[in-house]
Amino acid sequence: xxxxxxxxxxxxxxxxxxxxxxxxxxxxxxxxxxxxxxxxxxxxxxxxxxxxxxxxxxxxxxxxxxxxxxxxxxxxxxxxxxxxxxxxxxxxxxxxxxxxxxxxxxxxxxxxxxxxxxxxxxxxxxxxxxxxxxxxxxxxxxxxxxxxxxxxxxxxxxxxxxxxxxxxxxxxxxxxxxxxxxxxxxxxxxxxxx
Amino acid sequence: xxxxxxxxxxxxxxxxxxxxxxxxxxxxxxxxxxxxxxxxxxxxxxxxxxxxxxxxxxxxxxxxxxxxxxxxxxxxxxxxxxxxxxxxxxxxxxxxxxxxxxxxxxxxxxxxxxxxxxxxxxxxxxxxxxxxxxxxxxxxxxxxxxxxxxxxxxxxxxxxxxxxxxxxxxxxxxxxxxxxxxxxxxxxxxxxxx
DNA sequence: ATAATAACCAACCGTTTGGTATGTTGCAAG
DNA sequence: CTTGCAACATACCAAACGGTTGGTTATTAT
Numbered sequence: 309x310x311x312x313x314x315x316x317x318x319x320x321x322x323x324x325x326x327x328x329x330x331x332x333x334x335x336x337x338x339x340x341x342x343x344x345x346x347x348x349x350x351x352x353x354x355x356x357x358x359x360x361x362x363x364x365x366x367x368x369x370x371x372x373x374x375x376x377x378x379x380x381x382x383x384x385x386x387x388x389x390x391x392x393x394x395x396x397x398x399x400x401x402x403x404x405x406x407x408x409x410x411x412x413x414x415x416x417x418x419x420x421x422x423x424x425x426x427x428x429x430x431x432x433x434x435x436x437x438x439x440x441x442x443x444x445x446x447x448x449x450x451x452x453x454x455x456x457x458x459x460x461x462x463x464x465x466x467x468x469x470x471x472x473x474x475x476x477x478x479x480x481x482x483x484x485x486x487x488x489x490x491x492x493x494x495x496x497x498x499x500x501x502x
Numbered sequence: 503x504x505x506x507x508x509x510x511x512x513x514x515x516x517x518x519x520x521x522x523x524x525x526x527x528x529x530x531x532x533x534x535x536x537x538x539x540x541x542x543x544x545x546x547x548x549x550x551x552x553x554x555x556x557x558x559x560x561x562x563x564x565x566x567x568x569x570x571x572x573x574x575x576x577x578x579x580x581x582x583x584x585x586x587x588x589x590x591x592x593x594x595x596x597x598x599x600x601x602x603x604x605x606x607x608x609x610x611x612x613x614x615x616x617x618x619x620x621x622x623x624x625x626x627x628x629x630x631x632x633x634x635x636x637x638x639x640x641x642x643x644x645x646x647x648x649x650x651x652x653x654x655x656x657x658x659x660x661x662x663x664x665x666x667x668x669x670x671x672x673x674x675x676x677x678x679x680x681x682x683x684x685x686x687x688x689x690x691x692x693x694x695x696x
Numbered sequence: 697a698t699a700a701t702a703a704c705c706a707a708c709c710g711t712t713t714g715g716t717a718t719g720t721t722g723c724a725a726g
Numbered sequence: 727c728t729t730g731c732a733a734c735a736t737a738c739c740a741a742a743c744g745g746t747t748g749g750t751t752a753t754t755a756t
Contacts, residue, residue: 329529329740331613334527337714347735348715352552355734358714408616412671418612421523421672422602432673464670464679465686472598472662475608478615479626492659494654496690506703506750531744541705542745548703552744 316354317346322422323361323484324369331419332362332427366430370412378438386481388497395470395490399483401404407483418475439463446500453500454461469493503592512538515694517555518563522606525613526556526621531568535690560624563602564606582691583641589684605669632656640694647694656694663687672678 309317322343326335337358355361362487384390403461409415414435420427442463446453473489510585516537520529531552535542578584603609607628614621636657640647647653667683 317735318686329619331527333525333653334617338712342720349719349736352715371667399601410612410616415554415612417673418609419668420647422604423524423528428673428675435670438671460756461682461686462681464661464667465690468666468683469659469663470666472666473658475611475665475669476662478628479611479622479629482624488652488655488658489662496659499693509703530742532742543706543747546703546745 312354315344315346315350319346319351320365320369324365324412325353327362327365328409328415331415333419359424362420363426363430364492366427370416371430371434374438376411376436377439382441382445387442388447390445390447391466391497392494395494399487399490402483402486403482407486408479408481410478411471414471414474435467438467443492444464449489452502455502457500466493466497469496506548509513509538509540509544513540513545513555514559514563516608518559518606521556521559521646522603523610527613553618556614557620557624560621564610565624565628568607568628568632570637576635576639580643581636582643582695583640585660585691586688589688593684596677596680598612598675601671601680602675604672605665608668608671610664629661636660637657646695646696649693660687663690 313451319340322340323335326340326343337348337351339501341351344351351361355364375477377478378394381387381390384393385432413431416427417431417435422428437467439460443459445464473486473493474487477483477486512592516534516550518657520534520537531545537547545555549558572588573628575584575588578587589601606623608678610621611625611629615625616622635655640653640656644653663683664687667680667687670683671677671680
């Protein structure tokens, strides 16, 4: 990786962290410059504006890590148990700062979906992709699932409950509520089977 | 109501609307002043700072309307059906702007819970109160519910799924996803019965 | 009638914001 | 040896922000 690529990647990483912690709007370019130890000219050489930097963080950092987080769980032979293990493991492995900061994608959705079309469409695409992944994985074991289920609806419900739990945790500053919700979420998911 | 009280109430109403639309941080005092047709001196006569105005909006606008929204549903003889009707009605009655803006309390939770302790504690108290309301209402029909349920856990799960659905709707800009999630939420809630 | 206070206004303050224009450095090709 | 461009740095800008100040009405109590 060339020096320029390193600089660009460093900006992306730091920006991703800052946006995760403080949200997009509250993220200050000057803080990013300080942490990267570069000048404003350097940043504007690599990114044409703050919003373009935001889009790049979304596409090059958030989306890949998001998919890498969900994919393994859904790729299991039994996606039901895969999801349950995924939620349980996430609950166990999460440290305090992650609990407080929530899911980067969900945060951006809450903050930016209704004020910036560029973010909205990217988030929407991501949500639809995740939902399709869940639907596909559940379809593979459809024979063992209750026949009355609408998988599309079930998938959105799972994601909603999960993201809602990250929101709940922010105010309590601990894993307790997250634990409770994911626990009930697992009970729900398992109840999808016949 | 005296003129001063009218002024104060007007500031609260306008601020509540602005915060709902753009979030707390992005809400500009100057916009509030314009919409109220008052000067900055007037605002700072009634509220000592922007954050105190935010707290007042939370306590005097958001909390009462929030409780007034949930209470009737939970006060029904059968809270299970009460909640289902509540969610369905909400889905039917919501206009586009409400879909896009989401739940004011959930928005504030996402935006402010991890950056301002004053907001965090107020939100936490509200969440615990709502959860207690749900637990109490479910307890009344506990005999008709599945015995293995942990009501505290169930209540937080319901709220999570609901708030998650408002988040989902923001990116799609329509009621479709909200409809799907609440539909599945109703199916889940009804499945709590024996 | 007058004093006091509540309710409000206009102007201004320092700071921070995203963004830009110009200047400088190092390396690589000709 | 020098020309040229990539990769930055420096210095600056206008706008917006929350907040403060000193002054001005309007209302009420005495």
